[in-house]
Amino acid sequence: MKETCTLVDPERVREIVAKSRYKQGVLVHVLQDIQQEFGYLPEDALRIAAEEIGLSLAQVYGVASFYSQFYFTPRGENVVRVCVGTACHIRGALAVLERFEKELGLKDGETTPDLKFTLETVSCVGCCSLAPVVVTNEKVVKKKDHQKILDRLRSSRKE
Structure with missing residues (x-):
């Protein structure tokens, strides 16, 4: 061959x-x-x-x-996952997703050309009491800390 x-x-x-x-x-x-x-x-x-x-x-x-663990396209060095499961959806996950899409300039499933960020949605991360939840690089972030994450991402994009 x-x-x-x-x-x-x-x-x-x-x-x-x-x-x-x-x-x-x-x-x-x-x-x-x-x-x-x-x-x-x-x-x-x-x-x-x-x-x-x-x-x-x-x-x-x-x-x-x-298996959902495998990817056929390059992924960003920072992976941001927005939970859109039932509890998160009811507590505003779509608005959270829109904020991250705007900040990163990405839609769900996309990766920045410089491979710094990938944005995706997930069905549930099992932290319903913290809803709406975002997971950045495997770290669960509850709603009150979303702005901190956005600020960190913003500063990271400028580097």
Whole structure:
């Protein structure tokens, strides 16, 4: 099979696959390691991994697309998630989302061109008593601290 790798080092992907070759559930481990290495799952890396493991590219995509932890496009260094679950929705999540969209210049699911920020919505983060909730880089932020986060993001954008 002809290699068409443009974004990734094929040998690095082979090393990642080799490291996990004998683990149970090898594909998930390989996908996690590829994403750790590149920040997302580049198609070229998935093609090489599929070939090395002996699976079709469709099988690899089937597993990768099943899990919400995997991403097929580059993500920002700062990920802002706005919870839009029932409790958060009732307590103003859409207004919160609009504030973050305006501040970051993004819509849900988008990443800034400089890869500093990704904005996304999530169905529930399990902190309903703090609603509406925003999660920035895995840290839960309750409503009273949203402005602090917006200020920090604003100053970070100027750097």
